[in-house]
Amino acid sequence: MRINILIGGSAGHGINTIDQFLTRLLTKKGFHFHSYKDYMSRIRGGTNFTHVTLSDQPVHCHDDALDVIVALTSEIIKEHYDRLTENGLIICDADVVLPEPCRHQVTRLNFKEILKETGNTKGYSMVALGAIVKAIGLEESTLNHLVDKRWTEAIIDANTKTARMAYEATHCVLISIPKTNEDHLVMSGNQAVALGALAAGVGFYSAYPMAPSTGVMSYLTQYETRYPLVVEQAEDEIAAINSIISAASNGLRSMTSTSGGGFSLMVEGLGFAAVAEVPVVMLDVQRPGPATGMATRTEQSDLNFVLDASQGEFPRIILSFNSIEDAFYKTFRAFNLSDKYRVPVILLSDQYLADSTSTVREPDLKALKIDLHLVKEVREDYRHHDLRTLVQDRVVPGMTSQIVMNDSHEHDENGSVTESASNRAAMNDRRMSKLNEIIKEIEEPRLIGDPEAKDILICWGSTAGVVAAAVDNLTGQGRSVGALIFGDLYPLPTKTLTKLIERGARLINVEGNYQGQLRQLISRELAYPIHHSILKYDGRQFSPGYILKAYEEMIQK
């Protein structure tokens, strides 16, 4: 059972505040939720909304149908009215224009009047919150939790009074709402990355601001003192990548994040990290490209780019996030993989996931282990790029009296420049062969729904949540369908995929890009063509309904 609430107005209406407090109250009440914000790349004006989906089960995406619309402007009704379910509710401000005739329950509140009466001129968001809490059937005492560290007693009083007044004035209530009582954490996709990195012991984080990745840096910078950590806003992305490579070559876990444009500037550095065998973790929070593209919109179109970015051939690991919770674990794991194999790990997120917030099961930190793979005592026979082995601990300057050379040229086992043909071939073999070891630690994609179904949807990254919801829906209709959800992307895990191909499943890739980039990767690795695709590249995330519709159309043909 899922309830969808859309709250929209213009920038400056405090939509973020409403979202923040509503989701806090929901968490307090034991609900799971997923909340995503749709905002324009501007500070004031324009139309912004937040879409909160609550449930008694973990939620990883929004739905198409809406149970409640809270409209602070007429545009919100114009854009979203058609999505309201039959029993759906509208809560709106006094001057919002509704369709004639309106067949839905409506609570029209005069926001300005309420604020005047309570003398709380800045409490716009509190009016909305009081009304929503009533509409979803929570008791009035829920509003006692409207508190914040930054607020004085007087503000808390005024806010609670405002919210209560709106609560009283709201008379439409949803009939059924799930009950639950669990404890969860609440985090955004970007926060999950930051936390994963901190859990992994990141000590240096350098990046250049670029939406939608900046949230990672903003979160980390608050905890510089506690960990201890250096967060530096670099002069450009080239500086960011080069400085983290060097910090990592000195034994400090380091990370950078950006979106596609910044990643383009980091490309030479990526190859350098790989040839020097320095472990780095790079996050690409995708937005629609090319060039500046759309700063606050989402897409999954950088897979091909990060797969092949940088000249020459070298091993790399590419992991994508299937959910906010997954972002935490994948980021943590990225550091261990990178240190163990001394290869760059690229994490693929996207605006939808990065800017979404959801409940997350509390991670068991004791079960996580940091493995730095550093040499702690002088080793006489140490070779920095040892041809006798693929996986080796490394020496970093200043940890022992052993000295070491890190080099961007082709080099010999000790990091000295050489153009020797036999050395070049041996070093290339050494580096590329790491992929054969890495693949053993790569996670197979998750097969959900009916594993024996004829139709198997294939997806990666944040599309996982929407595809899972679509599969649930079809299964609920008694239809047989499955989905194969890729988190780890490169080296491509092929066991499950091969089995599906062998049993003749019809594969349908669902991707937020034009080319079907995972489809292309599968075809490149397995020489297997996938003929059916559901693609979206309008800068907006899929919805389950979009996938269902496209799927129905496809099987009609």
Added chain:
Amino acid sequence: MKTSPFDNHKENTWCPGCGNFGILSSMKAAFEELGLAPEDLLIVSGIGQAAKLPHYIHANGFNGLHGRALPAAFGAHVANSKLKLVVNTGDGDALAEGGNHFIHAIRKNMDITHLIHDNQVYGLTKGQAAPTTPLGQKTTLQIEGVRVDPLNPVTLAISLGCSFVARANAGDQPFMKEILMAALNHRGYALIDILQPCVTFNKVNTYQWFKDRVYAVPESYDPYDKVAAFSESLKWGDDGIPIGILYKEDKPAYYDRLDHIKTDHLAAVERKPTDIQPLLNQLKF
């Protein structure tokens, strides 16, 4: 020849007579005189003839990408500020490909010694103009002469408030060694613009050409006077070329600005996943 703990006996591919040899010898001599050991040092470079230097010295080395030596030095400094960091770049490495980093590295005032091997030409790529090549000077690529104005690294560094700015002449090793030692003892960004003859591609700015023009700034010279230093730095060519410590400014070094970092070796801090439990607790409502 005298041996040094910093010798590494690798094959050297610089042209015989190249000014870089003098710079390498002076570095080794300065390190030795300061009692430094190879493991105390990290030599960082980009790409170019100058940037080969880390391969020719027995010490920790980081030979990164063209233009990117300064961000690399920064990362190393954050990870382990106990290391003595020396950065060797060409003029193209530091001022063209790495020009943006040069400006911003100075703003950080990190504790490094940066040597620009200023041969006024691109040596490694066979003689094209560098940002320091004089207007009108002919090169292998600018066959009718350079059309754009040269950049003066010393003037630029002074204007940016670099906390230690000096110039040395690769043809005068004892003097260069003294400057190097002063730079290595300076806490903050110490820049040395080294006049480095490229015997193969720069037939104008030769050992003799420099010898005829350089003069050491007098005892009475006050390196803390920014305006005077700025105007002194503008002298060039037949008017004489000042060498020595041209500018100094007292200001906190990068690490001294990190009030929250209580260690000088950040990479050695023990970290555990459970350290983040307090942050998780903040996410409970």
